[in-house]
Amino acid sequence: MIRGVFRVVGRVGGLLTGIYLAAVAVRGSGFLTHPTIRPFLPLIEGGPATPADIGLEYEPVRFTTADGVTLSGWLIPAARDTRTAVVVLHGFGGHRLPELAAFVPWLHERHHVLQFDFRGHGESDASRVTLGSHERRDVAAAVRFLESRGLGPTALFGISMGASTAIVSAPDLAVAAVVADAPFAELHHPIGNRMREIGYPLARVGARLIVGAAKLRTRSRLRDPISVVGRIAPRALLVISPQGDQLISPDQSLRLYEAAGEPKELYAVSGAAHAEAYVVNPEEYRSRVLEFLERHLG
Numbered sequence: 147m148i149r150g151v152f153r154v155v156g157r158v159g160g161l162l163t164g165i166y167l168a169a170v171a172v173r174g175s176g177f178l179t180h181p182t183i184r185p186f187l188p189l190i191e192g193g194p195a196t197p198a199d200i201g202l203e204y205e206p207v208r209f210t211t212a213d214g215v216t217l218s219g220w221l222i223p224a225a226r227d228t229r230t231a232v233v234v235l236h237g238f239g240g241h242r243l244p245e246l247a248a249f250v251p252w253l254h255e256r257h258h259v260l261q262f263d264f265r266g267h268g269e270s271d272a273s274r275v276t277l278g279s280h281e282r283r284d285v286a287a288a289v290r291f292l293e294s295r296g297l298g299p300t301a302l303f304g305i306s307m308g309a310s311t312a313i314v315s316a317p318d319l320a321v322a323a324v325v326a327d328a329p330f331a332e333l334h335h336p337i338g339n340r341m342r343e344i345g346y347p348l349a350r351v352g353a354r355l356i357v358g359a360a361k362l363r364t365r366s367r368l369r370d371p372i373s374v375v376g377r378i379a380p381r382a383l384l385v386i387s388p389q390g391d392q393l394i395s396p397d398q399s400l401r402l403y404e405a406a407g408e409p410k411e412l413y414a415v416s417g418a419a420h421a422e423a424y425v426v427n428p429e430e431y432r433s434r435v436l437e438f439l440e441r442h443l444g
Contacts (some may be wrong), residue, residue: 156373163348170352174337175359179274179286181239186268189350191312192266194247197222197238202254208243209291211265218269219262219288220246221295222254230443231258233288233310237421238277241268245305248270252432255413257439260288278311279366285315295319299443301325303435305357306394306421309386310371313402317377327386328421331372331398331405341408372405379407382442384435386428388418411438 188195197204197220204443205221219242224230233251234245235297242261253259264281265273273280285302292300299322304312309329316324330336338353346352361368375383383406396414403412413434424431 150151150423159299167348167352167355168350170341170346171355174341174356175363175369176335176358178337178356179276179363180266181204181275183267184240186241186243186263188243188247195243196220197246197250200247200251202250206292208288209262211287213280214271215265215271215284217265217271217284217287217433218264219260222250222259224258224263225255228439229297229299230256230258230439231300232303232439233285233292233300234259234261235285235302235304235312236261236264236267237306237308238275239267239437248327249303253303253394255328256436257301257443259293260292260443261355262288264308264318274364276360276364276368277307278314278371279368281307281311281320281431282315285311286319289319291293297351298322301439301443304329306330313371313375314369314381316381316383317374319430321381323384323439325386325438326393326399327423328388328391328404329371329385329399329402330394331375331401332370333368333396336394341393343392365393367399372401373388375406380409382409382411382438384413384438386409387414388421388430389414389416389421390418392418393420 169300194200203221207219210216236242239265250267263270266275269419301323302312303325307328311317312316312324334353334357341349369383385398385403387397389396418426
């Protein structure tokens, strides 16, 4: 009798676990592919809303991807005579304004800078979000746009989702270098960490199911950067690893660095939280990035 009770309890527990995981996969994949997008406003009151707000000349630009999505952005001319260019790629659920305030003022001193909002973000066309799979087309369109203006060689410079998207995009594009700040190596990794932070049980399994369900929703592969990072070579790669990152663990950056071919560099920033390596040590960060770009863009 006791054995029968345990059998029933086990079946009920398994059924409830299956229902829970199915719900997690449906709800989580919905949030992943249709996240809450921040309004196109400065994150800090009084922050710049256009490059003109920080004294920079710029041209509003719009260009269209191979699958018909129109993207909105800015082209900020370099402060010196050069044809080199940097494409700046923002993170998940955001837009280009945070990177405008943090990175563009010193990048434009040496290079033309193209900023744009990924599909489904900011002022670009609405679209499902795929954390790199379809966004590769956005990056390809940005590089083609620069080429149409006679600019290049070009580097990709991404933060978080933008960093991982830069990695999966670069192997198929005529770019010279990639700077990846706080990239994930496997998509399920930050999802699992976010689930643990919120308090969801079975986060490891749930995260993988969310990714699987997102693939079905978007009909795309949602490729992991770790699977393609080796193909970036002979393009140069700089991986920036915030050592206090609770969303994307530093070992993700290390795995990407170890799997990449030469030339490559790893810049570990002690005490930095996710996407905050620049905040911790702005002077060293600027120096490392600009020297890397100077070596590989010329």
